[in-house]
Amino acid sequence: MILNLITFASQLHKQAAVLSSHEMVLNELEKYFTVNLVDYHDIDKLTDNDFQLLFIATGGVERLVIQHFESLPRPAILLADGMQNSLAAALEISAWLRSRGMKSEILHGELSEIIKRIFVLHSNFKAQKALSGSRIGVVGTPAPWLIASNVDYLLAKRRWGIEYTDIPLERVYEYFARITDDEVGEACATFAGKALACREAAPEDLIKAMRLYRALKQLAVEENLSALTLNCFKLIEQLGTTGCLALALLNDEGIIAGCEGDLQSVFTQLVMKVLTGKSSFMANPSMINARTNEIVLAHCTVGVAQTEKYIIRSHFETETGIGIQGIMPTGHVTLVKCGGECLDEYYLSTGTLTENTNYLNMCRTQVRVKLDTPAEYFLRNPLGNHHIMVQGNYAMQLHEFMQANGCRRME
Template sequence: MKVGVAFGVSELANLKEFEKKASRFLTDLAREFEVSGGFLVSTKADFRKVKEEVDFNKVDAIVLYPLTGGTEGVLKEFAVYRRPVVVYGDGLNNSLAAGIELREYLRERLIPATLVKTPVELKAALLGYEDMKDNLDRFLRIRLGLIGRVSPWLINEKFNLPYTHISLKKFYEYYDNVGGEEGWNAVAEVVEKAEAIKEPGRDDLTKAGRVYLAIKHILEDYHLDGFTIGCFDLIGKIRGTPCLALAMFNAQGIPAACEGELNSLLAMAIIRRFFNKPAFMGNIADYGKDYLILAHCTAPIISPYKLRTHFESGIGVGVEVRLPKERASLMKIRGRKAVVADVEVVGHEHSENRCRTQLKLRIEDATDFIEGTMGNHHMLAYVDAEELADLLSELGFEVMLY
């Protein structure tokens, strides 16, 4: 196991006083692991020098040892590598205090972070990361993209993970480069397989195909594993929506979330990466004692579907999908917290006053769930709720299982 190491020393401290301590620590650690780095850093300039000399992207885990207090600011820079971290603290020079602060900073960015204070605990923590290496790598290496902006009504959206931002201006450049015939051909098979086409005409469907191809080219050029798009901003510009494109991508294995919501995108990406299943991102439209209604205008087209307009605007192309009536999980992620519920899809609703795909879910205590969840959008996926909750816990989320 390859371990990167960095020590933090306050600018107010005498660096030479801590060099022997750091050297002994490295010598002991090297008896058990392959060690890389071992730098003493006090400033961001020091960190930049470290970046030039050692690639911490190639280590399996990072050990950060604040030898003194006041080092949180420079050591937090190592979060850029998105590697599992063990924070080592001791009872001298405010080391432990700095370590606790640093650990929480890393956890808020969903980087697995463990605080230890003895060599025995350090070894155990590193070996624990080695056991989880595959899952942690698959999670920490996810490349997500935001096209446009986060929708302004998502007032609880908080996202500290790195992502690639693509402006709507750039999106429109890709869109304008797709011709009408290309757009139509992109959705022709989807149109042919639809049970019905209720409102959209050929022009609407062609626009939907152009949106699909524009996003497809963006994913290729930016090397993204998944994306979310500020979809409502497209309505005024092109008189179209990306609902059908998202439905197609999710069916094809590419996580695609709407309204620019990155937390929902992350949830989709986790479900796809670890269970190879699509997820339906829905609004909680209603609930009763033992049921929830989940609705949205896009859903993975993995079962019979109709092509409709987008509900709120009455334009573009939305989808009404009869997703399978099976046992499933309902999940919500916000920051480092997650809610998971065991549910069953028991029916399909058809109200004209809700988004197009409408599912009725049986849940043991809907009122309790509504009281405890953390915002609107939820992911429905056909995976086991306990397995999903266990995975999220392993990845560093605080999970509430209903």
């Protein structure tokens, strides 16, 4: 990891004396990072792909910094160990930057804490870069019942650097028609062979569902999609199958895939992927106990890589096609949802997956989660229906990332 320190030092101080006075902090940084000291005159030689901090080396550099305002990294992270009046200058600079609407933070204090914070900031930086330029395919229009899950494409691009692109379902139908049953026969046999059981679904249902998976994968590759969300209910009338299997397999392969054309949820899934490296479970909150802070999450698709075992079922609402009943491992989980038309709000909670439930009148994959925060959020201030669950505790990374991007936490 290369740490570029844009160094601001007063011309009244000799360069050698400046560096020697900060020897302790620089030596500690070099234990963890490749430190590249960059004179402020050369700030324009760095690119947006270079991780940068502002190293306030002396006092008296306030005007030097503001003269380079347009070239400063966003957010502006100021490193100041206090030597040579550096902290005094950093405080003044930080206040000025924030008055101009730029997020700013000062790194100062115990060196071990500074190192930890730099790792968090670098993680945020990498995630933002991974998101920037991502293309999210909206295959078909969002489901009509998602009345609170809209996204303003332009505002989302300005804030996050992502691009939503509308793709008509007719392209899926075209690719689907080209794929023969024979082409997917082996894949169907392999998938069925690894299942714990097969209940309502028939072999022809599995063949159709696998053909749809191939069609969506071809579309994702051709459109260079990082993620896609599919209006799966519209497919049923035309193709006689559901998208549950296709979305599960795409998620397993690293192509983030969400249900029902939900624009906010697929973005949340993408954020989870770039921050944690993991695929996630998009689900309906189906039962809530505000007294015990327990929630049952349910949906008819889940990436099989997230499960310990899976059962091939039909789709719950329509009793057609292929649904997946995944048996997921118990243990720590993180529940999150990004909301708002410009994706500037979020809900976040850790919890423990305690049980895989099997209610008859719910979607196929069902998990009970004991939340570490009040479940009343869902009843009083929810960010819509679908929420996203990932295995493991990633609360700190997600909170830091959303806060760094000026988002408001809903509780």
